[in-house]
Amino acid sequence: MSDIALFDSHCHVDFHHFDEDRDAVFERMREQGVTRVLAVSVELEQTPRLEALVAARDNVWFSVGVHPNHEVDVEPTEDELIRLAAHPRCVAIGETGMDFFRHHVDPALQQTRFRTHVRAAHKVSKPVIVHMRDADEATLDILRQENIAGCGGIMHCFSSSWSAAQQALDMGMSISFSGNVTFKRNDELREVARQVPDDMLLIETDAPYLAPMPMRGKRNEPAYVRHVAECLAEVRGVSLATLAEQTTANAMRRFGLS
Ligand SMILES: [Zn+2]
Ligand SMILES: [Zn+2]
Incomplete structure (x- = not known):
């Protein structure tokens, strides 16, 4: 057992990749101090599977949405989207984006599709999980036009510049880092991660x-989100315990959990 409590804010544990050993995956997660996960949707046909997953476990929540x-x-x-998001364990809309x-x-x-998601999120007052890849300007423009600040959200698997991060932060978006922040060549991304305010930082795996x-x-x-946490703790000059405490509190707040 571990004395830290990490929140993997974005993974796909319902995917077939885990069909053979899902229980073992959850057991290893517990051993590494990863106490909570958000299972993120990429298509609406997946929703019954996500509902079954959260029904069987009390430390998993899910989102509804269609990947860009x-x-x-x-x-x-x-x-x-509004109808599916009414489930009590659905805590976010997405993943969506550009x-x-x-x-x-x-x-x-x-x-x-992206605008539809943000509008639904406003109606259900849930945060939007934003996927932004090679599309910074297009993504940030829509977030601005659709007043994302009204419902909030998460820039998931963030891998863009500090300028893009700042624009997202100005709209009240949390910034979530995944495994790529640990890759050797990504010094620039680690520098972005160093600068994100304590209360806006999240961690994720995007597993598998x-x-x-x-x-x-x-x-x-x-x-493995523990490796992301260890990397960010080092980059930001804090202990793993502090990093865990901050990012878990941020995720709980963002997803409206207590
Ligand atoms: Zn994504
Ligand atoms: Zn994903």
């Missing part, structure tokens, strides 16, 4: 993707 670069037959509507790294989904459609050092290349899992 995920091809779907039917676009999500505001009403559908992603120009790959063009599976047309940018114009991504933009419409993007395992942190020294697990890089393996399947990621929530237990």
Whole structure:
């Protein structure tokens, strides 16, 4: 057992990658002091699976939303998002945002989808989980236009500049770092992470993707968020206990948990 309590604010533990050993994954997580996770949606067909996951565990919450670069037959509507988000353990809308790294989904459609999510989030007063990849300007513009400050949100797997971070922070967004902050070449990203205010910092794995050092290349899992926390503690010059305390309190506050 561990004496710290970390919150993995973004992972995909319901994915098939964990079907063979999900219980063991949760056990290893507990051993590493990772006491809570948010299981994030990428398509609405996933919602029953997420509902089943949270019904079986008291330390998992979930979100509803459709990933910006995920091809779907039917676009999500505001009403559908609002209806699904009514579940008592649904604490966020997303992941949504803009992603120009790959063009599976047309940018114009991504933009419409993103706006739909933010509008639904306003109606249900839940934060928005924002995925921003190679699309800083487009993402930040929409956040501004849709008044994200009204419902708040999280820049997940943040990997952009300090200027982009500042713009997001000015809108009241939390900044969440994942495994890529631990990668050797990412000095610049660590410098961004050093500057994020104590009360706006979150940590995540985005498991099964993007395992942190020294697990890089393996399947990621929530237990490894500890490596992200250790890296950020070092960068920010605080103890792991302090970093854990801050980021867990931030996640609880952001997701409206007590
Ligand atoms: Zn993402
Ligand atoms: Zn994700």
